[in-house]
Amino acid sequence: MITMVYCMECGKELSEDARYCSKCGASVKASEWEEFQVSADDLVGRVKELISEGNVSRLIVRNERGDSLLEIPVTVGVIGALFVPYLAALGAIAALATRCTIAVERRLPV
Numbered sequence: 001m002i003t004m005v006y007c008m009e010c011g012k013e014l015s016e017d018a019r020y021c022s023k024c025g026a027s028v029k030a031s032e033w034e035e036f037q038v039s040a041d042d043l044v045g046r047v048k049e050l051i052s053e054g055n056v057s058r059l060i061v062r063n064e065r066g067d068s069l070l071e072i073p074v075t076v077g078v079i080g081a082l083f084v085p086y087l088a089a090l091g092a093i094a095a096l097a098t099r100c101t102i103a104v105e106r107r108l109p110v
């Protein structure tokens, strides 16, 4: 598994131990991004699994070309009824795609 870190401000890809973005100078230690390649069949299950880990603050689903298809802000309560429309959207993505990338923003312990 490759861990990648992205700047919160400008999205620049940074080395894992970077504390400040080399492009815009923003602090990047508050959270980190991780990416997972999944097959469409595993998409919904993987997203649920990631959300249940509890330290995820945002999920973005991308297709093979890298286009963002769906962004899920993970807030308290998104697991319940609020998550239903996202499940429907994930199902629609899974029906069209063969492989997807899930980008996950995690809160790091301060």
Ligand SMILES: [Zn+2]
Binding pocket: 007, 008, 009, 010, 011, 012, 021, 022, 023, 024, 025, 026
């Ligand atoms: Zn930046």
